[in-house]
Amino acid sequence: MKESVKHSISAFMRGWIGSFLVALLVATSIKSAVADWYVVPTGSMKPTILEGDRILTNKLAYDLKIPYTTLHLATWDDPQRGEIVVFHSPRDNKRLVKRVVGIPGDVVAMANNQLYVNGKAMAYRFVQPSDLEKLDSGQIKQYSVYVEDLTGHEHQTMITPGQPSIRSFRPIKVPEGHYFMMGDNRDNSADSRFFGFIDRDCILGQATTIVISLDIFNHHQPRWSRFFSQLD
Structure with a gap:
């Protein structure tokens, strides 16, 4: 028994x-x-993404990979200018989230924080201070926010004049199979200006939605207005 x-x-x-x-x-x-979420620890994508945002990454946006690898089973699309993607940093293999500003074959340059793509200067529109309330206590230094028209894709960018940064660089051509990434917080982002182009195979997927947002500067209080908001 x-x-x-x-x-x-x-x-x-x-x-x-x-x-x-x-x-x-x-x-x-x-x-x-298929899909994953990523907790954003820094403000490199302000004002679009804030510290404490939990963003959904669509890993089927561009291709299908063998799980746990970067090997492609099928590819049906490629990242486009203006899209926000999650990728492995070539410097330390950490996951980063940035915006695509240069695709293969593009010539990218910057002069005093004005972006140029294929010789064309991007247009900017200043955002009035009343529209900046979502930039909370995590931003200490003075800043300005502009809407950047990235070859037809409008999104907000932020500059911080008192922050040391690379604000200008000469024209560089994006090689085949690679992308040039930048943070929307232009003066406080470690991006392709520092670690170079991103190989297509390092891109994990497209960041599409803020699922949850917790204010890490205010006892992790929920930012209810940001829950389930789409990323531009």
Whole structure:
């Protein structure tokens, strides 16, 4: 009788552990190849993304990869100018979120924080201070926000004159299979100005939505207005 009970318990445990491992494998495979979320720890994408935002990454936006690898099973699209993507940094392999400003073949330059793409200066429109309330206490230094028209894709950028940064660089051509990334917080972003072009295989997916937002400067209070908001 005791042996029968032990056998039943052992069979139950083996079945439970097996089911758990299968469920774990399925869940992590989905996270690796289909969708994931990324907790943003810095303000390099302000004013679009704030510290404490949890952003959804669509890993099927451009291709299908073998789970846990960067090997492509199929590719149906490529990142476009203006899109926000998550990728592995070539410097330390950490996940970063930035905006695509240069695609393969583009010539990108900057002069005093004005971006040029293929010889054309991007247009900027100043945002009045009343529209800056969403930039909370995490931003200490004085800043200005502009709407940048990135070859037809409008989005907000931020500059901080008192912050040391690379505000100008000569025209550089983006090689095939690579992308030039920049943070919307132009004077406080470690991006392609510092670590160079991003290989297509390093791009994990497109950041599409702020799922949850917690104000890390105010006891992690929810920023309800940012919940489930789409990224521009």
